[in-house]
Amino acid sequence: MSRYSSSSKTVKAFSLGKSVVVVLPKSTRVKVGDEFILDTRQNEIVLKKKTNLEDSLQQLRALAGSVAVDREYSIEEINQIIREQDDEEAFELYPWLKTDKKQKKDS
Amino acid sequence: MKKVYFDANVVVSYLLAGEKTQNERNAVLKLFQSTKRQEIMICITPLCVDEVLHSLFKVLKVQNKDLQYCRKESIRLLHQFLKLTLVSFESPNYEIEDIQTIGKYMLTYSLRSRDAFHVVASKKLHCDSFFTFDTDFDELFTNKVLINARETYTII
Numbered sequence: 001m002s003r004y005s006s007s008s009k010t011v012k013a014f015s016l017g018k019s020v021v022v023v024l025p026k027s028t029r030v031k032v033g034d035e036f037i038l039d040t041r042q043n044e045i046v047l048k049k050k051t052n053l054e055d056s057l058q059q060l061r062a063l064a065g066s067v068a069v070d071r072e073y074s075i076e077e078i079n080q081i082i083r084e085q086d087d088e089e090a091f092e093l094y095p096w097l098k099t100d101k102k103q104k105k106d107s
Numbered sequence: 108m109k110k111v112y113f114d115a116n117v118v119v120s121y122l123l124a125g126e127k128t129q130n131e132r133n134a135v136l137k138l139f140q141s142t143k144r145q146e147i148m149i150c151i152t153p154l155c156v157d158e159v160l161h162s163l164f165k166v167l168k169v170q171n172k173d174l175q176y177c178r179k180e181s182i183r184l185l186h187q188f189l190k191l192t193l194v195s196f197e198s199p200n201y202e203i204e205d206i207q208t209i210g211k212y213m214l215t216y217s218l219r220s221r222d223a224f225h226v227v228a229s230k231k232l233h234c235d236s237f238f239t240f241d242t243d244f245d246e247l248f249t250n251k252v253l254i255n256a257r258e259t260y261t262i263i
Binding site: 053055056057059060061063064065066067068069070072073074075078079081082083084085 | 115116119120121122123124125126127128131132135136139140157158161162163165166167169170180184187188191192193219221240241
């Protein structure tokens with residue numbers, strides 16, 4: 001007897017006996033001949049439809065540069081933008097932090 | 108199957124894809140190409156999604172004052188990435204004990220809290236390696252706390 005819970009892509013199975021029941025997520029469309037990758041770690045079983053590497057690469061290449069921007073960003077600038085999120089949220093909630101920071105800089 | 112944790116800067120630099128991030132884009136393609144003999148899964152977490160959406164929105168609003176358009180466009184672009192067949196969106200189940208671990212990483216490696224969350228997420232999701240272009244993680248690679256995907260797949 002097995003219990004399971006499933007999300008869109010991960011299936012979890014907890015076997016109480018020798019057999020394990022694996023249930024595919026509802027969104028998975030299966031046809032004869034489809035191959036799946038099975039990954040088991042501890043009590044977790046992950047199933048993923050096996051895909052052609054060339055198809056995946058083609059999909060990925062199509063995505064490159066899909067954001068329409070008027071100037072280029074370096075990786076350092078991108079990291080800075082990501083890091084700024086913390087500061088911006090903090091300044092919005094606690095505006096005096098910004099003033100403190102400025103005063104510190106000035107002094 | 109190998110699981111590779113993707114930091115937000117990898118996704119953002121790929122989607123922006125200018126000359127300045129040519130090397131980063133090639134690194135992502137090389138990761139895909141180097142997996143011909145082994146299956147991989149690219150792991151994207153809610154924290155990564157949050158950072159990607161923030162960054163795309165910020166970049167888009169520089170040239171477009173229609174903020175609603177920028178929000179929609181950021182979500183559309185991220186969704187395109189998440190639809191890639193090798194990409195898996197996974198959410199770790201954080202527990203109260205994880206806060207201690209996050210604190211430990213912040214103190215030991217002088218990490219920002221978000222970066223420490225990334226480290227814990229990659230461990231809880233049993234990722235084999237960590238893919239980032241952020242040098243703040245270098246010490247964790249040196250100390251073998253994380254496995255550098257760029258070394259594993261020889262894409263430095």
